[in-house]
């Protein structure tokens with residue numbers, strides 16, 4: 139019982155899966171189950187190898203050996219666990235994409251452009267979290283966009299759903315192990331820059347990692363050098379050349395009047411911001427406010443992927459006390475839906491640009 143109590147404290151992270159430890163073979167087991175000697179919770183793709191052997195170094199007791207674990211490692215997916223998710227997908231699709239796409243709230247329609255598609259609900263992919271937010275279908279769609287192999291996350295994971303940042307971003311590592319080298323990320327965001335309008339598209343030039351200020355990061359904990367270095371640089375996170383090309387693409391599409399460039403901040407959500415919070419963010423140079431993306435960019439840059447990202451401005455941030463309007467998710471989804479055709483065409487052309495080598 140002592141050991142059970144210790145485990146419960148060690149894993150008390152706010153993660154809904156925190157009481158489930160991963161077996162390294164696609165199985166998760168509740169710590170409560172472990173203590174009771176109960177059965178593992180199988181995923182549809184289970185391979186059937188021994189959980190206890192992996193987690194307890196050969197012990198058949200069912201208890202995790204805390205003494206032998208490296209700080210951070212016991213709660214993060216190891217390289218092998220990520221590899222298992224990647225192998226699951228590689229074994230079930232003939233596509234070999236080098237470009238990945240992550241779709242923001244209401245922007246998942248991009249995945250519908252793919253032809254020759256293989257579709258994997260997140261619940262079927264070993265070790266994957268599940269999407270819980272409206273506007274995030276929760277499927278990995280792998281196929282071709284203008285004949286270019288692409289893998290597209292139709293729905294992402296957010297910290298406010300209860301997932302730790304590393305888990306929100308784990309699909310990026312899965313993509314990396316499948317061969318993805320370039321990532322197109324989209325999100326819905328509130329426009330804080332007073333010159334921005336609803337429906338504008340902001341190419342992300344830089345971000346402010348607010349969670350990082352408070353000591354949280356998707357890279358917090360054990361660092362596996364096979365993914366990347368302990369201390370990755372984060373300047374030029376948003377590839378200069380891809381930003382330049384995206385602007386050219388937007389001009390070709392006659393979107394220059396709605397294309398902006400700026401700094402994105404991710405806050406934890408799920409609340410939208412108070413007026414005082416927004417005033418503070420304005421002072422520090424934020425142009426658009428959201429609840430995602432930064433953890434994905436950090437993990438992608440850590441493993442040396444090229445990143446391009448844009449925000450659809452779905453609402454104007456309210457920075458005065460007189461306005462009665464209130465930000466709401468229905469409006470966010472509605473605006474995303476209205477801007478669907480331009481955004482999908484822009485994304486298609488950016489993928490083509492990403493697929494050609496820069497001069």
Ligand SMILES: O=P(O)(O)O[C@@H]1C[C@H](O)[C@@H](CO)O1
Pocket residue numbers: 241242243271294296324325326327407428429430431466467470
């Ligand atoms: O997944 P994204 O960042 O596009 O979604 C934004 C942030 C919240 O999840 C939601 C709020 O309306 O939209």
Ligand SMILES: Nc1nc2[nH]cnc2c(=O)[nH]1
Pocket residue numbers: 326327328329405407409410411427428429452453454455465470
């Ligand atoms: N944090 C935050 N996220 C958003 N996503 C879409 N609009 C907003 C917003 O105003 N604030």
